[in-house]
Amino acid sequence: MTLWVIIIVNKAPSGLLEATNIEFILDSAGNTIEEAIEGLIGLTIHYITSAMEKGRGYDEFIDKVNSLAMEEYWREYRNIEFSLARKRKDLSHDIANKINAAIKNMLAEEIKQQIIDVATGVAKIIISNVNIQVSTLEAAA
Numbered sequence: 326m327t328l329w330v331i332i333i334v335n336k337a338p339s340g341l342l343e344a345t346n347i348e349f350i351l352d353s354a355g356n357t358i359e360e361a362i363e364g365l366i367g368l369t370i371h372y373i374t375s376a377m378e379k380g381r382g383y384d385e386f387i388d389k390v391n392s393l394a395m396e397e398y399w400r401e402y403r404n405i406e407f408s409l410a411r412k413r414k415d416l417s418h419d420i421a422n423k424i425n426a427a428i429k430n431m432l433a434e435e436i437k438q439q440i441i442d443v444a445t446g447v448a449k450i451i452i453s454n455v456n457i458q459v460s461t462l463e464a465a466a
Contacts (some may be wrong), residue, residue, distance in 0.1 A: 331346070331347050331348055331402055332344050332345065332346055332347075332362060332365060333345050333347060333398055333401065333402060334358055334361060334362065337354065341354040341355065341356065341361075342354065342355055342356070342357065342358055342360070342361040343361060344358070344361035344362045344364070344365040345365070345395075345398060346365055346368075346369050347395045347398040347399055347402060348389070348390070348395075349369060349372055349373075349386075349389055350389055350392065350394055350395055351365060351368050351369055351372060352365070353365035353367075353368050
């Protein structure tokens with residue numbers, strides 16, 4: 326099973342930041358984004374473990390997914406994704422851009438190493454030829 330955890334963080338009227346797991350209808354609050362998300366991750370892990378060990382397992386997850394309780398959050402999430410997609414900054418573009426950058430960096434390093442290897446080989450050949458020519462000149466003298 327692959328689990329996508331979509332989290333939306335918003336600022337509550339109290340000033341606290343709220344992180345919401347829109348898949349499992351879970352909320353956590355904190356003074357910082359990191360604190361709110363950290364609390365939500367712990368809550369999500371606890372929920373999944375409890376559902377699998379003591380609850381109804383997958384049936385419970387299916388009931389949550391089929392619930393319309395988080396439809397407003399899902400609508401907001403889709404609006405955010407489409408707005409970002411228009412600028413090519415949505416999650417899928419972001420992942421693709423990071424993968425492409427990593428590949429380019431790896432290729433650049435590979436090409437750089439190949440150039441160094443070829444240059445080293447050429448330098449050795451040149452040095453070898455110079456030594457041969459020097460040896461030949463010394464023998465002729």
